[in-house]
Amino acid sequence: xxxxxxxxxxxxxxxxxxxxxxxxxxxxxxxxxxxxxxxxxxxxxxxxxxxxxxxxxxxxxxxxxxxxxxxxxxxxxxxxxxxxxxxxxxxxxxxxxxxxxxxxxxxxxxxxxxxxxxxxxxxxxxxxxxxxxxxxxxxxxxxxxxxxxxxxxxxxxxxxxxxxxxxxxxxxxxxxxxxxxxxxxxxxxxxxxxxxx
Ligand SMILES: [Zn+2]
Numbered sequence: 001x002x003x004x005x006x007x008x009x010x011x012x013x014x015x016x017x018x019x020x021x022x023x024x025x026x027x028x029x030x031x032x033x034x035x036x037x038x039x040x041x042x043x044x045x046x047x048x049x050x051x052x053x054x055x056x057x058x059x060x061x062x063x064x065x066x067x068x069x070x071x072x073x074x075x076x077x078x079x080x081x082x083x084x085x086x087x088x089x090x091x092x093x094x095x096x097x098x099x100x101x102x103x104x105x106x107x108x109x110x111x112x113x114x115x116x117x118x119x120x121x122x123x124x125x126x127x128x129x130x131x132x133x134x135x136x137x138x139x140x141x142x143x144x145x146x147x148x149x150x151x152x153x154x155x156x157x158x159x160x161x162x163x164x165x166x167x168x169x170x171x172x173x174x175x176x177x178x179x180x181x182x183x184x185x186x187x188x189x190x191x192x193x194x195x196x197x
């Protein structure tokens with residue numbers, strides 16, 4: 001690997017190295033998109049269909065898919081045998097779901113310990129199942145997950161080729177927002193903005 005394959009900033013370089021390790025583990029090469037669903041199994045994650053959830057009241061279900069639908073993207077809880085159950089918001093598209101699942105996978109691979117095991121206790125506050133880890137762990141899991149989905153060296157190359165963020169997003173099967181977040185944290189954003197104008 002070349003030093004130029006890593007982004008500036010110590011934290012983001014660390015995240016990138018972890019992400020490259022995950023991509024390696026998933027046998028994803030070069031600019032190939034990473035499919036988190038193919039990795040979930042290795043992280044001991046069981047993905048549960050929202051519609052299969054039992055013990056959720058009709059009110060809770062209607063709340064989660066109605067007024068609160070934009071307020072949660074997924075959640076996880078740990079089973080007694082150490083496996084983790086992950087529930088994904090069924091109304092979010094594949095690109096958002098990929099980022100959500102990748103974050104959950106990263107929590108596992110990074111060895112984060114949840115603060116709590118409860119799954120649906122926070123729905124009245126609209127924060128359902130979304131923050132079960134320490135804030136620093138959340139940042140790391142999201143950052144490493146995003147870097148796994150959109151690696152810096154590919155992002156930089158695509159931008160040099162004149163690709164737009166939505167084209168890059170389509171390639172990696174993530175949202176345009178995630179691609180632009182990656183550009184910002186790896187300091188490619190200003191170049192990109194100057195080029196598109
Ligand atoms: Zn998280």
